[in-house]
Amino acid sequence: MSLSVHRRSDAGAGDPTPILDAPLLREVIIGAGLNYVFPWPQLTSLTLGRYDPAILKLCPNLVTLQLLPSGNADLSDQAPIVLPSLELLTFPSDFCSIVHQLRLPRLAHIYLRETTVLTAEHATALRQLVASSSVAISRLAVFIKYPAPQTFKCCVAAVPAPTALDLHCGNATKLAPLIAVLARPGALPALHTLDIAGGRVFNDDYGAIADMLGARAGGLRVFALLVQQAYTAF
Structure with missing residues (x-):
């Protein structure tokens, strides 16, 4: 793949650097603070270190989107963001407040990451994502440090029909x-x-x-249990 970086001759120190000649570019990972303009419409995979709705609106062909934890997200634009091809969304807990903006009709995989305490806000965000999709959510992944059983129950109820569940807990969690x-x-x-x-x-x-396992004997095909501490064996 050929990648050319072009800076305008009149660009100031804070102006974005356009990357124009990258016809094969499909995936971009951007850390917070980087100031580039990529050929957004051709991207199918994007990782953003800083949530920017203006960028997302330029990426109609995204299939996967990962939002990284960031304390300086741009929350000024609350208009709906339609990503018609997006199938996989990974977002940290501090982005629950922006989920209502997203319209994701093909969303099938949800990854909720970087969460310390599972709260009712997460269940609400999950319900909003399910409502925005016209297909069934097939995989739910929750990466949580201290999941409360009652709130976990609400999150499970919010995504009622996944075929796969990944539950990653902190070491202090009693399972x-x-x-x-x-x-x-x-x-x-x-x-x-x-x-x-x-x-x-x-x-x-x-x-x-x-x-x-007994309750799920009729449907469960794959079960993995990788714990930090176990005090007896099956």
């Missing part, structure tokens, strides 16, 4: 209450892949795991 949520009748009925990483499993937690 049994979360696993019990997944054992409840009607919880994620289409689920066939469950990946749990992090957290702690104590001797009395294995009963909860066995109950959940």
Whole structure:
């Protein structure tokens, strides 16, 4: 791939540098503070270190979008942002407030990252994303440090039909209450892949795991449990 960087002769120190000659460019990763203008319409994958709705509106062909944690997001523009081809969205918890702007009719994969405490705001954001998509959400991934069982239950209810769930917990998380949520009748009925990483499993937690596996015996095909601390074996 050929990539040419062109700076206008009249560009000041703070002006963006256009990158014009990159016909094969499809993926861009931009850290916060970088000031470039890429051929946005041809991109299919974008990682933004600073949320900028003006950039997203120039990227109608995105299939994957990752928003990185940033304390200086541009929240001044609250107009709807339509990304008609986007299938995978990764966003940190501090971007829940902008989710209502997004119109993602083909969204199928949601990754909620960089979250310390799972709150009702996350469940609301997930419901908004599900409502914006005209296809079923097939994969939900939650990377959370201290997930509260009741709020986790609300998040599971907000995305009712994924076939795959990735739950990544902080090392201090006790897993049994979360696993019990997944054992409840009607919880994620289409689920066939469950990946749990992090957290702690104590001797009395294995009963909860066995109950959940028993409740899902008719549908679960893949189960991964990679914990930081385990105090007994199956």
